[in-house]
Amino acid sequence: MFDQEKIQQATRLLLEAIGEDPQREGLLDTPARVARMYEEICGGMQQDAAEHLSTTFEASEAGMVVERDIPFYSLCEHHLLPFFGRAHIAYLPSGRVAGLSKLARTVEVFARRLQLQERLSAQVADALMEHLGAKGVIVMMEAEHMCMSMRGVCKPGTQTVTLVKRGAFEQDPALVDEFFRMVGQR
Incomplete structure (x- = not known):
């Protein structure tokens, strides 16, 4: 391609x-x-997150599943410069769970495209909702953008944080608080 x-x-x-x-x-x-x-x-352009999220396992008693500190690297579509950081993901299964590596692979699929961090966060959340049938998903990404660090405003070390909530996480602030505690944000 x-x-x-x-x-x-x-x-x-x-x-x-x-x-x-x-x-x-x-x-x-x-x-x-x-x-x-x-x-x-940019290999994520040739991949579909469904491929990674299609294999699930029964887990009828599973509570919130959290994977934190997933490193990612992407390219800003505005300047073709890298942005990189960590993703934290949680979902509430509907009786089935994905293998843990599949969450990191899902981040990778979308990160390896020309991106905006805001879109990247939403794409990961939407893929988990769609392909896992989750009751709820929350995705938080923290990243440094080289277009801000090495050019323009020249503020290295500045972190951009995005948060996307779907399903139960949109309605239940206690779930969001629990997520933040689990990823060490509160």
Whole structure:
């Protein structure tokens, strides 16, 4: 699906546009390296979260399932610069649970696309609601955006936090409080 040659051509043009010589020894293989990199870091474009969330296990007595501190890396769609951080997820199963690694894989599917953090949080929550049939989902993401840290306002270390609630988490503040305690936020 990725057009490696177009990415390489674009990289050569970018190098020329910033005053570099694409034929310089250190840059000769850069277009190919950049093309391989984009195929890897944008690989979520070729994936569907349903694939990871389709295998579930019976757990009729399961309470809130929380997975915290899931590292993620993504690219801001406005500047094509990275943003990275941690995701914290909880869901209330409806009698079935997903394997724990599947939550991290779901974050990865959506993070490996050109993104906005706000959309990323919502996509993860919506996928869990849809594919797990959860009674409720909450997703909190904390990230540093390189477009804010290394350019523009130049405020490294600034964290952007997004919170998305679905289902029971929208109606029950006690569930939200319990989630925050479990992820160490209160």
